[in-house]
Amino acid sequence: MPELPEVETIARGLAKRISGDVIESVWLGSKPEPLKSPASEIEAALRGKRISTVRRLGKHIVFDLESASGSASAQWIVHLGMTGSLLVCPPGLELEKHTHAVLQLASGRELRFVDPRRFGRLSVIEKFEAPGAEPLQIAFDDFAVLFHKRKTPIKSALLNQSLLSGVGNIYADEALFRARIRPRRRAASLTRDELRRLHQALKTVLKEAIKLGGSSVSDYVDADGEEGFFQLKHRVYGREGKPCRICKTPVKRIVIAGRSSHYCPRCQK
């Protein structure tokens, strides 16, 4: 569900609310759970640990843990998949359907992981490193190299997490619109000027979305239960048949690599 701006918003909200809190106990749901690490390992790594920070890497949420003595411990990594959410709530609250993990915190609150579609993943690792580059940090030359000689459509390349970490379907479409590039273009066919525009557009759209708390399509809310507002700024995503905000030509929707892709046939070349 969430892409970089939504994950960033969630991580910031969690950092604000639960940094410094201590995990007293851990409950992990039964049967086919979305656990990448064994349940016993996750429980052992979390129980009794202090959450020193919460931050985002790619589409992953990283919980930096400390042991009681204050030394750095393993990291708890949460990937929300399409429909995952992390909720901070009072202990009495009835368990929502599809709750897969509950952490009791020393402050009396609970941190819950809920995920109906179960594409989300929980894991524990010493030091997590995202496979791809951070789109908000990558320099232009490194960005350009990523697409060098790639025959795949630029849209697919943007979604490839081992190239760039954090770009998903919405922001790929939105960045390509702003850069005036059609999603089906072969990545290697982009000119240097187009690559510059794409690099800039991607950073701009991601930053703007973070500012607005992400895009709330369907039921996304952040750690405080707040909706994002970037969906109001979408120029092509989810706007099939509606007039392009620049030239009024109806926005087209096509399927690339099984993902719906939206673009303006007039503005994007």
Place this chain on the structure above:
DNA sequence: ACTATGTCCTGCGAGC
């Protein structure tokens, strides 16, 4: 090594 395709899940809204 790179690329295209299918699959994992549940829920929701559109259309009949």
Place this chain on the structure above:
DNA sequence: TGCTCGCAGGACATAG
């Protein structure tokens, strides 16, 4: 009202 169908913000395995 109730059913079926298609679709959903992701990532991985597999096959070519």
